[in-house]
Amino acid sequence: MYRYDKYDQAIVDARVAEFRDQAARRLAGKITEDQFKPLRLKNGLYLQLHAYMLRVAIPYGTLDSRQMHMLAHIARKYDRGYGHFTTRQNIQYNWIKLEEAADILAELATVEMHAIQTSGESIRNLSSDQYAGATADEIADPRPWAELIRQATTFHPEFSYLPRKFKIAVTAANEDRAAIRLHDIGLKLVRNEAGEEGFEVYIGGGMGRTPFVAPLIRPFLPADHLFSYIEAALRVWNRNGRRDNIHKQRIKILVHDLGQEEFTRQVEAEWQEILKNGSDVPRAEFDRIAAYFAPPPFETGLSEEVDRSDPDFALWLDQNVKAHKAPGYAIVNISLKPVGGIPGDASADQIDLMADLAKQYSFDELRVTHAQNIVLPHVRKADLHTVWQALHDAGLAEANLDLISDIIACPGLDYCSLANARSIPVAQKIATRFADLGRQRELGELKLKISGCINACGHHHAGHIGILGVDRKGTENYQLLLGGSGAEDASLGKITGPGFSEDGIVEAVERVTDKYLEVRENGERFLDTYRRVGFEPFKEAIYG
Amino acid sequence: MKLLTGNDLPSGAVIWWTGSGWSRHVEDAADVGDNGEAILQAESGARRVNGGYVIDASETPEGPRPAHIKDRIRALGPTVRADLTLKPADPEAGSWVI
Numbered sequence: 001m002y003r004y005d006k007y008d009q010a011i012v013d014a015r016v017a018e019f020r021d022q023a024a025r026r027l028a029g030k031i032t033e034d035q036f037k038p039l040r041l042k043n044g045l046y047l048q049l050h051a052y053m054l055r056v057a058i059p060y061g062t063l064d065s066r067q068m069h070m071l072a073h074i075a076r077k078y079d080r081g082y083g084h085f086t087t088r089q090n091i092q093y094n095w096i097k098l099e100e101a102a103d104i105l106a107e108l109a110t111v112e113m114h115a116i117q118t119s120g121e122s123i124r125n126l127s128s129d130q131y132a133g134a135t136a137d138e139i140a141d142p143r144p145w146a147e148l149i150r151q152a153t154t155f156h157p158e159f160s161y162l163p164r165k166f167k168i169a170v171t172a173a174n175e176d177r178a179a180i181r182l183h184d185i186g187l188k189l190v191r192n193e194a195g196e197e198g199f200e201v202y203i204g205g206g207m208g209r210t211p212f213v214a215p216l217i218r219p220f221l222p223a224d225h226l227f228s229y230i231e232a233a234l235r236v237w238n239r240n241g242r243r244d245n246i247h248k249q250r251i252k253i254l255v256h257d258l259g260q261e262e263f264t265r266q267v268e269a270e271w272q273e274i275l276k277n278g279s280d281v282p283r284a285e286f287d288r289i290a291a292y293f294a295p296p297p298f299e300t301g302l303s304e305e306v307d308r309s310d311p312d313f314a315l316w317l318d319q320n321v322k323a324h325k326a327p328g329y330a331i332v333n334i335s336l337k338p339v340g341g342i343p344g345d346a347s348a349d350q351i352d353l354m355a356d357l358a359k360q361y362s363f364d365e366l367r368v369t370h371a372q373n374i375v376l377p378h379v380r381k382a383d384l385h386t387v388w389q390a391l392h393d394a395g396l397a398e399a400n401l402d403l404i405s406d407i408i409a410c411p412g413l414d415y416c417s418l419a420n421a422r423s424i425p426v427a428q429k430i431a432t433r434f435a436d437l438g439r440q441r442e443l444g445e446l447k448l449k450i451s452g453c454i455n456a457c458g459h460h461h462a463g464h465i466g467i468l469g470v471d472r473k474g475t476e477n478y479q480l481l482l483g484g485s486g487a488e489d490a491s492l493g494k495i496t497g498p499g500f501s502e503d504g505i506v507e508a509v510e511r512v513t514d515k516y517l518e519v520r521e522n523g524e525r526f527l528d529t530y531r532r533v534g535f536e537p538f539k540e541a542i543y544g
Numbered sequence: 545m546k547l548l549t550g551n552d553l554p555s556g557a558v559i560w561w562t563g564s565g566w567s568r569h570v571e572d573a574a575d576v577g578d579n580g581e582a583i584l585q586a587e588s589g590a591r592r593v594n595g596g597y598v599i600d601a602s603e604t605p606e607g608p609r610p611a612h613i614k615d616r617i618r619a620l621g622p623t624v625r626a627d628l629t630l631k632p633a634d635p636e637a638g639s640w641v642i
Contacts, residue, residue: 026553027554027591029591047594047595049558049618050557050618095556096556097555097556098554098556099554342624342625413614422623425623
């Protein structure tokens with residue numbers, strides 16, 4: 001993974017010192033909250049329901065054990081013993097004090113971490129495929145490109161005061177594990193007929209109040225022109241984006257209003273101008289970055305055999321462990337969705353354990369997924385049982401990857417000042433209702449996503465089953481959506497009808513799954529059955 | 545009744561105006577009547593509160609009860625982690641919020 005050079009470290013250290021001064025001036029009353037707020041947001045520091053919340057960047061979800069141990073240390077020393085992994089592959093702490101925030105950033109800087117541009121009207125954390133560098137189905141590791149964009153867009157002077165936040169995702173496989181078409185810019189690394197690397201460029205996706213699946217703006221962008229093209233898109237948006245209405249400021253609104261053809265024309269024209277400047281990142285610089293992502297020294301001649309005699313281990317093996325490109329290795333998914341637990345939360349002890357396992361069994365590397373789980377990308381098959389045993393003892397061996405209890409849920413009204421309803425209790429009740437693993441496996445792949453407000457941090461638009469919490473005359477109410485997908489078959493969920501109480505939504509979800517089992521054919525996934533039979537049979541099952 | 549609430553600037557903790565100062569406990573909150581904005585302006589200027597606002601509440605035998613669930617969650621803590629609330633040992637605390 002990428003390692004800071006002296007310039008990277010100097011930038012982060014200077015940022016810590018700058019923020020320390022800004023926070024001190026706020027505490028001393030030398031700047032107002034209105035003046036301070038955009039500054040602290042650009043360092044990932046929110047003021048939430050109970051305290052300040054800090055969002056620490058985990059670039060494209062990749063980190064090592066040293067960094068993971070630091071996250072555990074931050075949880076213990078400055079928070080209340082846990083952290084929350086997010087739908088953008090970051091981590092959040094909910095109980096932060098402003099007077100300690102600079103100290104936290106200083107400690108993070110010692111392990112090449114920061115909270116820069118994790119909030120505010122800036123280019124946010126780059127997200128990517130959690131199996132990058134480990135999966136056989138990718139063109140190449142997309143993360144060097146994500147790192148290149150990260151560096152080029154951090155403190156970029158032209159894009160420091162954007163109309164709104166901006167989110168970019170990069171993948172390199174046909175299976176989209178990063179929901180690229182639901183990002184402002186989604187990039188898929190491909191090869192053309194001549195074998196040259198380039199990107200399919202999708203622009204204008206997003207969820208929130210007005211969801212859109214991004215159209216394909218450019219079918220093939222030569223890889224070396226990645227940054228100049230992104231610049232062109234950002235310039236067109238920066239110039240034309242609506243700053244008058246907070247609900248219409250995202251680039252997706254501009255793409256929709258102009259239309260795909262006109263938006264593309266403007267971006268291409270701007271790009272031609274930018275190309276005259278020769279401002280693309282030199283290939284030598286990309287190669288310097290890419291060298292950090294060279295594959296680890298995989299052993300050869302390893303056994304492919306795994307002893308399945310332990311039935312609990314076998315269930316976990318079948319559900320959570322995925323094929324690796326190197327013989328004798330496997331990709332391990334650690335579910336942070338224990339039935340009845342809080343999706344995406346991990347205690348400091350659990351974070352330390354995952355760090356230790358990564359160091360010993362996964363070439364010292366972990367990934368955070370946008371589904372709020374953790375991945376150990378490079379585990380020898382011979383070590384799987386040992387890893388599972390350690391995870392099991394720590395309450396981290398729920399064998400539910402991509403099953404109905406593997407729920408994406410935002411923090412909701414229990415933590416978030418933007419929320420209208422609580423999301424975590426709904427996730428807990430649904431997971432508990434479907435706790436039986438046999439029942440879950442019978443239902444198969446079923447991605448359920450819950451948001452506590454219309455901002456959609458829980459990705460409810462992209463859920464096979466989505467739930468949106470709203471405030472209905474001062475009472476929490478939950479709308480049900482069906483048929484969304486954040487994968488390469490991206491689609492937006494459809495609201496079924498009137499909303500439900502907290503207990504009512506659990507019943508409604510069960511009626512949906514019962515109907516699915518009744519009408520599915522040939523082992524179809526829920527999503528496939530829904531797309532085949534349509535909305536009406538499910539609507540009738542829900543409402544009668 | 546009207547309560548004045550906000551966050552403590554250095555710590556971010558939820559605080560409630562008591563009539564003479566700020567408390568972390570909503571039971572200590574005073575009815576500010578029509579004076580909430582004036583108090584808020586003075587207290588914000590003195591940095592004794594951050595992000596303050598006035599809310600509706602009802603008087604109950606247990607003390608003031610904020611009208612909106614969001615402020616009840618602010619008053620107590622997350623409903624999903626009783627151990628992190630201001631009343632970790634109180635089995636009735638969760639039902640007060642909801």
